[in-house]
Amino acid sequence: MARNLVSRTAMFWRIVRRLLTANYARLFVILLALGAGAAVTAALLNLQIDANKRLTTEFRALGANVIVAPKAGTASESGDAASSSTIEETILRRLPRQNDGKPIPTVGFLYLIGSVAKQGQDKFEPAVLAGTTEQGLAEVRPGVRTEFWAVEETDASACEIGAKAAAEFQVKAGDILVLRAQGREATCTVFSVVATGGAEDAQIFVPLVLAQMLGGLAGRLSLIEMSVTGRPTSIQKFIAELSRNLPEADVHGIKQFTEAEGKLYSRVSGVLSATVLLVLLLTSLCVMAGMSNIAVERKNDVGLMKAIGGSVQRVVQLFLAEAVLMGLMAGIVGSAIGILLSIQLGKAVFGVAAQPRWIVYPVAVTLTVIVSIASAFPLRHIAGIRPASVFRGEE
C-alpha cells in the first residue's frame, strides 16, 4: 500500500514539496549559499568575457600601431626624390575603416623642414612641419593637450604645436606663426599645445594642404599611421592583408607597441581568465562542501522513507528532484542578479556598462544545478542505510 503511495507521481511531488518546505530556515540557508554561488559565477563569467574585449580598446591609449610608409630602398635608385620618398595621398581612401567592428583612427603625415617664427618677430628658426589630415591625430599620437582653443580647431589654417617648440617660439594658443619652406610662405593660428614626450614635442602640426603647398608636394604623404583595435592575431592579419592590397607601400606594425601589446594582452587576459576560472572552481567546491554538511543530516529522512517501503531508486529520485529544484531556483534568481551586477561592475571598472552576454545565463544556471546535485554526494550510500540503525541513532 505504502509502496503504491510513494510511486504515484502526485505523491512524489508532494513529498518533494514537503522535503523542501519542511524546514524553512534550512531552505533559506541552502538557497542563499547556492544563489550567491550562482551570482558570483554569472557576474565573473560575464565580466571576464567583457574585459577581454575591452582590453583591446584600452591598449589604444598607446596610439598608432600600424604604419604605411614608402617602400624602403627606392630612394637611391630613382632620381625623382619627391615622389620616391612619399606615397600617394589617394592611398588614404583605400584603407579599411574598421577592424573587429571598431573604427580605425587614421592620419596621413607629410613632413618637411621649414623655418618658423612667431608673427611680428624676425627670428626664423628651423623646425619640422608635419602636415596632417584633419581627424584622429589625438588618437594616433596621444599626448596631453593644453591651452586648447576649440574655436580655432575648425579653422582651415589652424595648427597644433609641440610643447618644446611652443617654448622655443614662445607661443600659446591664439598666436599666429609664420611658416616658410622652399621659398614659399604661409601663416597659421595655434589652437593647442601638445606634450607627448616624443619627437612630436618639437614639431608643428599644420593642415595637410598647407604642408603640401609649402613643400610643393601636392597629393603626396610621407607616411600614414593607424591605430588598429583588436586582438594581437587580428592585428597581424590586418597588417598582412593590407600589405597585400598596397604593393606600392611598406605596411608594418610598430614593433614597440604591437609586440608589447601582444605579450601584455595574453598575459593580462591569461591572468584574468585563470583567476576567474579558479575562483569559480573554488566557489563551487566551497558551496558544495557547505551543502554536503546539510545533506549529511538527511539520513533520518532516508531512513524513514526506506522504513515505510520506499525503494532505493525512488528515494534517490526524490533527493535528486529536490536538489535539481533547489539548484534551478537559486540558479535562475542568482544568475540574473549576477548578470545585473556585472553590468554595474563593468561600469565601475571600464567606465562603460558591461554588455550582458546571454550565453552566460544558461551556463551559470547549469553550473548551479550541477553543484546542487553534487552536494548530495554524502547521500551516495542510500542503499546502504539501514533504517533501524538510523532510528537507533547509530549512524
Place this chain on the structure above:
Amino acid sequence: MFPRWGNPRKRFRDRGAFFFTSQAMFLRLVTDSFTRRPRRKLITLAALALGMAVVTAALSVSLNIGDKLAEEFRSLGANLVVTPLADSLPLEIGGVDYRPVNAGAFLAEADLGKLKMIFWRHNIRGFAPILEAQVKATPLAVDNFPDTRGWPAVPVIGTWVNHEVKIPDGTIYTTGVEKTNPWWQLKEGRWFVEGKNECVVGKNFAKKNGLPEPRTSPGAPLQRTSLMPGNQLFTDTLSGKPGPVLDIVGVLDTGGPEDDAIIVPIEVAQKLTEERGMYRRLYVSALTKPEDAFGRKDPKAMSAAEYDRWYCSPYISSIALQIGEVLKGTDVRVIRRVAEGEGNVLRRVRTLLWLVTVAALLAAVLAVGASAAASVIERRSEIGLMKALGAGSGLVGVLLAAEQLLVAIIGGAIGYAVGIVLARMLGERVFGFTPEPKFFVLLIVLLLAAVVTLLGSAIPLRRASRYEPAPILRGE
C-alpha cells in the same frame, strides 16, 4: 569563566542546573561532540577550510599581482625621456635628427649614476643614453683602402648595452638599451662589447649595403648578400676624415628607424662627434603607480603635506621631478603614450582583480556561514536534551558557540595552510611569481572564519534558545 565546583559528578547529582558550569564537563562536552561523530564535524571543517583556502589564495595572489603586472608593462620600454634644457629645437623626422652634428646642447654621461640615488631609485628599471652621429660607411675596401665617396650618409646611434654604471654609493649597476627598448632584438649575432670597435647594423641597412656576389654569367643582375656578423664596415665622417673600422657583430630588428642605422658603443659615437663623455638623449624605464586624480594634480598647487605624499608616491610625474633634481639642466618629459597606455590597462586590471577577490570572499563567506547555520539547525534534539537536563538558553548558546569557534580556528588554520600552498602553485604556474605568505592574511582569515561561523550560527542559535524541550524530545 567557569567556577570550579569540586567533583563534577557530585555536583551533577546535587544540582543539575550547574552541570554545565563545571569547566571539565564543559570541555568534555565540546571534545565529545568532535570525537563521537567525527565525520560530521569533518565535513563542517572541510567546508570551512576550503572557504578559507579560497580567501587566502585570492588575497595572497591579488596582493602581489598588481606589482607583478606593472613589471610586465616595462616591456613597453622607457616611459621617461631626458634632454638638455638649453637645447635647440630637434629636427627629427622618422627617428633621424637633421640638425648639424654639433648643434644643440649635450649632457654629461658621468652624471648618470646619480639616477640610482633618487628617492625611488629601486623603481628605476633601466636607462640608456643616446648620442647620434652620421657617417658614410662601406663594407668594401680595396687593399684596406675604402672609398666612401658616393655613399649616402647613415645615422649612427651610440648607446649602452650591458653597461656598468658606477653609483655614487659605491655599487655597480648594469643597464643599457635592452632594458629601455626591449623590442630591439638581434636577428643575428650578439651585441657589441664596449671598448671595442664593434657595431650592430639595422636589418634594412644590412640588406641595402650587402656585399656583391660574383656574377654567375655576364650581364646577370647584380646580387647582394646581406651584411652578416664577421663583415667589416669602413667609416668616414661626413667631412671626409677617416673614422674607425667597425666589426659587425650582430644584425638588429626593431621595426623602427634603427633598422636603417648603425648601432655602436657610445664612446665610438663620441669620438665621431668629438663630444667626449657626452650624450644627447636619455631614456629611462621606471616602475610607476598609475596616475590617479591625486597624481595628476599640479605639485605647485599642493599643500606641504600633499606635496610630501605626492613626492613619496611612485607617480611618473614625481619620478620625473626627482630625476630633474639630480640631473641639472635637463628637461625630463613623460612619454605619454607609454605611460598612459600602461596606466589605463593597469588601473582596470587591478580593479578587476580586486572585484574577483571580493567575489571569491563573498561566496566563501556565504557558503561557510550556511554550513555553520546548518550544523546548528540539525542539532535541535541535542539542544532539547540539554535543556531538559537543566541547561539555560545562554549556556547552550555558549556551548555551541565555543564548538563553532573551535571549528573556525582549526578550519581557518588548515584553510590558510592550504591556501598558501595553492597560491604558491598558482603563482608559479599561472602568474610566474611566488607570493610571499603574509602574516596579516592569517589574521584576516582566522578573524573572518570566526566571525562568519559565529554569525552563521547566531540566527539558528537564537531560535534554539526559544525551543521548548518537551516537544522536541517527543519529535514534534
